[in-house]
Amino acid sequence: MRSRLSLAGLPLDRRAELPLYQQLAAALRPRILDGSLPAGTRLPGSRAMAVELGCSRAIVQAACDLLYAEGYLQSTPRGGVRIAAVAKGDAPAAGEQPAPRLSGRWQAMLDIDYVSDLGSPFSSGTPDLEEFPFELWARLLRQSWQKPRADLCRAMSPLGWAPLRAATAEYLGAVRGLLCRPEEVVITPASAGALDLCCRMLLDPGDEVWVEEPGFIEARSSLLAAGARLVPVPVDGKGLVVAEGIRRAPKARLAVVTPSHQFPLGIAMALDRRLELLDWARRQESWIIEDDYNSEFRHRESMAAALKSLDRSGRVIYLGTFSKVMLPSLRLGYLVAHPGFVEAFGRGRARIDVHSAGTAQPALAAFLSEGHLLRYLRRMRKLYAARQQAVLAAIDELLPDLLEVAPTAAGLHLTALFTPAMAARMTDREASARSGQAGNYIQPLSQCYLGPPDRQGLVIGYGRLRAEEAQPRLAAVAARLRA
Ligand SMILES: Cc1ncc(COP(=O)(O)O)c(C=O)c1O
The missing domain is CATH 1.10.10.10 (Winged helix-like DNA-binding domain superfamily/Winged helix DNA-binding domain)
Incomplete structure (x- = not known):
């Protein structure tokens, strides 16, 4: 029945x-x-x-x-x-959630031992937003969208909105002395998105890639997700030790570097190392990705020029971002590369994510070409230089026997190395956990290493730290470190 x-x-x-x-x-x-x-x-x-x-x-x-x-x-x-x-x-059983079985590459990327500092007052990658001219920005957005040009509503070129490419080329000349033509500029989903697209374009699974040791941990994610084999290359007082990279992986396809002020140590790569790196890339037909993060915030006139300015053979792909100089949520940045690279990049991108979101590109073009960004940057440089000074002074007063820190030429963070006395007390991970207990989480330097760290220290961001907060917050940290 x-x-x-x-x-x-x-x-x-x-x-x-x-x-x-x-x-x-x-x-x-x-x-x-x-x-x-x-x-x-x-x-x-x-x-x-x-x-x-x-x-x-x-x-x-x-x-x-x-x-x-x-x-x-x-x-x-x-x-x-x-x-x-x-x-x-x-049919899944009631309440059953499918557990995703991830690709080995994606899982390897997720397995990186990493604690983000984004919510902390000492975050190394968060800019101040209190001074941002939101009214002006809103006016520029309205201007482009009240009666939008027809081409603003359709799919754009995979290389970006043409006036923004031109304005970015001009901006780079003014801010970094980097002379490039609009055809060499591509608008990307910030620098992380640019790196990810470059990895897909240039790497096959198993390809070797030089990464700085210590280095920018997030950059490793895209490399691992592309199936690359990471080769850590040490950084000394002159920057990346190119000879060691050649010894470890002479035929690497790619080197990812931060030559203007190394992340996280803040060292500018010496000229002989730069020439050695360019020479290696030319001979091997390898690529160099130059991440010129935060160089706009220079605190000294002697700030190093971009490696891209020395590139005669077109092997350098220069990455920059509007995340820090404007708004992190904008997710717009750029790459500058040889026109042959740009052409192949554009053809591929047209078949992947087509182009970076277009809504803000015209407003950004106006923000650059009308000089608003340069004016805003001048204000922010002064603000960040004062914050760097306040952090240096607080460390000098509170922790001179435990931390060693030198001013850096640019950016939103300092790396304080442990003195032998501090290293004898605890690891930087322990120090970092203690700073978190005081409500002032500071990233440990060892988190930036792929292998065993050869230095211990703290990566202290001051982008959103008011100058007057530096002393009391670091005093709370110092109390925990000495407890
Ligand atoms: C070394 C380095 N590169 C690049 C970036 C910028 O990333 P994005 O442009 O994707 O926001 C950061 C931000 O924290 C960084 O620290």
């Missing part, structure tokens, strides 16, 4: 947006899939169902028509309707 269908307990809500017939179908589907309404169960007539459910026959009929069309119901030879035999294998 086939069982009869019971409709008791089916939830139909007359106030809901979803029409009643769809609610009825939605309530029946999972019961059919999980077998609680077994295949072969005969449906009562639509009139009887309507009475049981307290709704009209038309609703029952529409729900059955939908389920019939979707294959959940079958007609019988005598004109009745039954539950169809559907494969139960696909």
Whole structure:
């Protein structure tokens, strides 16, 4: 005997947006899939169902028509309707969540031992937003969207909005002395997005890539996700030790570097190392990704020039971002590369994510070309230089025996190295955990290493730390470190 269908307990809500017939179908589907309404169960007539459910026959009929069309119901030879035999294998048990089985590359990326400092007052990558000219920014957004040009509403070029490419080329000349043409500039989803696209374009699984040791941990994510084999190359007082990179992986496809002020140590790469690196890339036909993060915030006139300015063979891909000089949520940045690279990049990108979001690109172009960004930067440089000074002074007063720190030429952070006395007390991970207990989490330097760290220290960001907060917050940290 086939069982009869019971409709008791089916939830139909007359106030809901979803029409009643769809609610009825939605309530029946999972019961059919999980077998609680077994295949072969005969449906009562639509009139009887309507009475049981307290709704009209038309609703029952529409729900059955939908389920019939979707294959959940079958007609019988005598004109009745039954539950169809559907494969139960696909149906998850009630409450069961599918556990994603990730690719080995993605899992390797997630397995990096890393604690973000983004919420902390000492975050190394968070700019101050209190001074940002939001009214002006809103006016520029309105200007471009009140009566938008037709080409602003359609898909854009994969290389970015042409006026923004031109304005970025001009901006780089003014701010970094980097002379480039608009055709060499591509607008990207900030520098992380640019790096990710470059990895897909240039790397095959198993390719070797030089990364700075210590280095920017987030950059390793895209490299691992592309299946690269990371080769840590040490950094000394002159920057990346190129000879060691050549010894460890002479045929690496790519080197990812921060030559202007190394992340996290703040060292500027010496000229002989720069020339050695360029020479290696030219001979091996390898690529150099220059991450020129935060160089706009220079605190000294003697700030090192971009490596890209020395590039005669077109092997350097220069990355920059508007995340720090403007707003982190903007997610717009740029790369500057040889026109041959740009052309291949654009053709590939047209088939992946097409282009970076276009909404803000015209406003950003105006923000640059009307000189607002340069004016804003001048203000922010002074503010960040004062914050750096305040952190240096507080360390000098509170922790001179435990931390060694030197001013850096640019950026939003300092790296304080442990003195032997501090290293004898605790590891930097322990120090970092103690700073967190004082509500002032500071990243440990060892987190920036791929292998065993050869230095211990703290990476102290001051982008969103008011100068007057430096002393009291570092005093709270110092108390924990000395406890
Ligand atoms: C070394 C380094 N590179 C790049 C970036 C910028 O990343 P994005 O442009 O993706 O925001 C940061 C930000 O923290 C950084 O510290």
